[in-house]
Amino acid sequence: MRPPISGLDLPGVFLLRELTDGAAIKRFIDEAGPRCAAIIGAGYIGIEMADVLSRRGLTVHVLEHANQVIPGFEPVISGIVGEELRRHGVHVDTGVTVQGIDTAGQRLSVLTDKGPVTADLVIVSIGVRPNVALARSAGVQLGTTGAIAVDAMQRTNIAGIFAAGDCAEAFNQVLGRPVYMPLGTTANKQGKIAGANAVGAEERFAGIVGTAGFRVFDLEVARTGVGSTEISGYGLDAISGVSRHSSRGHHFPGSVQITTVVFIDRASGRVLGAQMAGADTVAKRIDVFATALHARMSVREVESLDLCYAPPFAPVYDPVLIAASVARKAGTGSSP
Numbered sequence: 001m002r003p004p005i006s007g008l009d010l011p012g013v014f015l016l017r018e019l020t021d022g023a024a025i026k027r028f029i030d031e032a033g034p035r036c037a038a039i040i041g042a043g044y045i046g047i048e049m050a051d052v053l054s055r056r057g058l059t060v061h062v063l064e065h066a067n068q069v070i071p072g073f074e075p076v077i078s079g080i081v082g083e084e085l086r087r088h089g090v091h092v093d094t095g096v097t098v099q100g101i102d103t104a105g106q107r108l109s110v111l112t113d114k115g116p117v118t119a120d121l122v123i124v125s126i127g128v129r130p131n132v133a134l135a136r137s138a139g140v141q142l143g144t145t146g147a148i149a150v151d152a153m154q155r156t157n158i159a160g161i162f163a164a165g166d167c168a169e170a171f172n173q174v175l176g177r178p179v180y181m182p183l184g185t186t187a188n189k190q191g192k193i194a195g196a197n198a199v200g201a202e203e204r205f206a207g208i209v210g211t212a213g214f215r216v217f218d219l220e221v222a223r224t225g226v227g228s229t230e231i232s233g234y235g236l237d238a239i240s241g242v243s244r245h246s247s248r249g250h251h252f253p254g255s256v257q258i259t260t261v262v263f264i265d266r267a268s269g270r271v272l273g274a275q276m277a278g279a280d281t282v283a284k285r286i287d288v289f290a291t292a293l294h295a296r297m298s299v300r301e302v303e304s305l306d307l308c309y310a311p312p313f314a315p316v317y318d319p320v321l322i323a324a325s326v327a328r329k330a331g332t333g334s335s336p
């Protein structure tokens, strides 16, 4: 998305969408030698850019409109990410609205409602909107999310026109409705199915559960399913629990604390979502929850999974099992 602000076309201001954008940023750093970067938007891409630019030696300011970094994640997870950024010298400003970008001598000035931020390089990463102009002009029907409405075979409302990837909706198994969640993993699967069906196959996309992750400095962060934003947005009745547990055998070298939030449906006990942050094996542990969501497992079923234990990999109760137990007991009021 291009925000409706001035200065987006100034030299040193970049959006990051395609590989060529990444190459242009790298070239600018190599040639212009910027000392200071401002990143507008603290979503996945803004956070990843903060990491990368800091590693390149730039002073980095992250400017986020919402009151927390990685909006959509739970405050406890967002807080850990903010702390990791600050620990590595990144300046994080939340609750700030960017109003424009101007030149300031040889430098750039990012104008905000809290005052200007001087930078030599600006990255605009405020989110993604589906590119549906071509589809719309062809009379292809859009869904309520604004992306192209497709069925499980990736068919649109017009015979012979299929849609897949960032322009299309995906069926969310947890919510039981189409959503817009543009990710490479979904684009690949949908694209294969659309291509096969376009030449006569009858393949169906199983849908998504909403799994994504990223790394920032030493921290891995990942989520699957729904969080409190979707739970309140769709009027679900859920309970949640926050747990903190060792990533490996308690005294094993490299063991760190993993923080997990689990959401479960109050009435049925079905797991609805999980979010994790920690400096060890988080991104792959979230896949256990993703699998549980695909299988529509209850929290008790997750709690009793036979997961691998050996000190180099996990404590005897894996953080996934502990997190499920804590969330279940949050609903009963008993101690974990």
Ligand SMILES: Cc1cc2nc3c(=O)[nH]c(=O)nc-3n(C[C@H](O)[C@H](O)[C@H](O)COP(=O)(O)OP(=O)(O)OC[C@H]3O[C@@H](n4cnc5c(N)ncnc54)[C@H](O)[C@@H]3O)c2cc1C
Pocket (backbone or CB within 6 Å): 016, 017, 018, 045, 131, 134, 164, 165, 166, 167, 182, 183, 184, 185, 186, 187
């Ligand atoms: C910086 C960044 C990091 C990301 N990291 C991850 C990640 O870690 N994990 C993950 O799952 N996803 C990630 N994503 C998302 C992932 O890249 C996208 O979901 C995926 O590329 C979508 O694939 P696509 O084929 O639908 O669209 P695209 O990859 O955008 O490809 C669409 C192509 O169509 C072309 N096009 C558009 N309109 C027309 C037209 N009218 N005529 C002809 N061509 C046209 C475009 O130029 C483009 O080349 C990331 C995205 C970005 C920007």
